[in-house]
Amino acid sequence: MSTVITGAQLADGTRSDVRIDGGVITEIGSLPAAAGERTVDADGLLLLPGFVDLHTHLRQPGGEGAETVLTGSRAAAAGGYTTIHAMPNTTPVADTPGVVEQVAALGEEAGYVDVRPIGAVSKGRKGEELAELVAMARSRARVRLFSDDGSCVADPLLMRRALEYARIVDGVVAQHAEEPRLTAGAQLHDGAVAADLGLKGWPAVAEEAIIARDALLAESTDSRLHVCHVSTAGSVEVLRWAKRRGIRITAEVTPHHLWLTDESARDYDARFKVNPPLRTGEDVEALRAALADGTIDAVATDHAPHPAEAKRSEWSAAAMGMVGLETAVLVVQAAVVETGLLGWPEVERAMSRRPAEIAGLADAARPIAVGRPADLVLLDPSARRRLSVDDLAGKSTNSPYLGQDLPGRVVATFFRGAATVLDGRVRDQAEVAAW
């Protein structure tokens, strides 16, 4: 059965009906509903290509108490995502075809989003020996992104080899830029708040030095480099320099680094503990500007679910990370749309097109047009609400935004033409399958 989304506003401001059938967009224009056709009233709503996340932690296998592929997929759908990339820091580590194929299969079975596994760069993410990048790329999981996320590939020789070797499959190494010797035991951005709180500082230079080094390695090997969760103003400067030089480098920023600062940690509330840490207001400003001018290509969530007890402790014992799939576009609206830095076309670029291009997903990178897969999100930018746990759809609730007022609402998400979210509610697996 076909579906017509009526009266939707597209990112460029035009108003249109969109017909989807058989998982693809079949018509765009003024479309009277055919008999027996489903209609979705999108009057006053914004229709964008489904979001693509380059940085999701799904915790399965091994961490099912915090999240599973299924629950994380539901959280993704709730946030308007239709494609997510699952980081390999699972137990066992996703460093073999077997594990990445398992994660991809669980994603297919869940049926909410396209789950794309990221393969580990090194065996066991230990930073010592290369993992079988090509075998993972040629597996059914079709891995194109490789990362030891959570750990930096700190050894310059291994990093160089990974960059070179990934070229066999046109892969990209996504680096967690953190010089480990400069951040041993680090708890919070190395700034005035850390000084007050007596928390060991995580200096900006530990990120910036690795980005600069890796940019030069990528240049000298003519390889592609992607930088995960850029968090400092200095990193933005390095990226700007590297791009000007023609180095094949891309970068992502998280919603929380666009919105929150280290001041949030004043009460030692471990919901605000994350790696890289929340930085200063100047860093936030620089990251926003970099996203606006394209120096930073993409918004990526670094969705990092943790069970409640992992956060309910003294700061230094608490786990790092926050959930972010459900709230990403809301925070982006608050941080860069309502501040006038980005319009919706740029949001589409940062949350859908560029991340899809970086991951090598040609279809997902296409704008809304006839023939494009019907991976779509319908937003209500005029909504505003105080975030509560009811607004979260994953298994964990370690969101820093609970109790905060956020603009916008994901009204509906369509994955391969089927509504995974409708009227703001994540639909059951059976409902999705029966659409």
Add this chain to the structure above:
Amino acid sequence: MSDHLLSTRGFTRDRAVTLLDVAEDMADTQRRQVKKLPTLRGTTIVNLFFEDSTRTRISFEAAAQRLSADVITFSAKGSSVSKGESLQDTAQTLQAMGADGIVIRHPSSGAAHTLATSGWTRAGVVNAGDGTHEHPTQALLDAFTIRKRRHGDDSRGRDLAGLRVVIVGDILHSRVARSNIWLLTALGASVHLVAPPTLLPTHTEGWPVTTGIDLDAAIDDGPDAVMMLRVQRERMTEAFFPTAKEYASLYGLSVARADRLPGSSLVMHPGPMNRGLEIAGAVADSPRSTVLEQVQNGIGVRMAVLYDVMTGERAA
């Protein structure tokens, strides 16, 4: 009166002076033959020590006992806590056992704050040192000691306006330094920090202090008090400074340096001291040294703090 004592940050001059005045009253009672007051009879104070500190623990025990509180000391090191029991479980256990006040010493910065604000316990919380964050009762006893030396029996009601205090050593890792910075400046003193650049936080611009790397220059400025911080020998292996010898020559309070201080300048140390490293033995034992007075004053100050917190108002 207040519900907890977690930090000296945000202290007003009046709050600090009032607390020091109560400590004067408490100290007076300690000169009597019968030192015990009935003030906190029937209440239970738990000394919850996740980190060894015999001096601080004994000082708090004596303070609580002299206020007639029942005192339970829980040394978490080597107990179930080291086997993975969380701060939450420990706190809830103590709550179930009827603790009215908890004096906590913990290796993690912010642990006292987390305990006080978590809802795990309704007890009043006194921070007896949390990681590299704060040690507010140490700062109070330091301020008390400076005031007492300056004003003697005429101390009540006075602050430290106009006094210049130099704090020397491992500022980066010092909870004593942080608490003193806020408290001494709230009392009107000016604070100058001296340390090698490796042992100062990268960002001190938010602190109401001046900083420097030259101890000799700070000495020749003629400060009213020089507070020497303990240096952990393991800092050497982390490349904060090369050798004990070089540290002592650059940042140790030698006899020669102490002799250049004005006659009225005090030399302070929170203890335990590394004689010959950050402070020469002869300086520690000299008349200008307040080391033993600091220990002695600690009991009256902690009595004042326990009184203040235990009789303060808390949400039920």
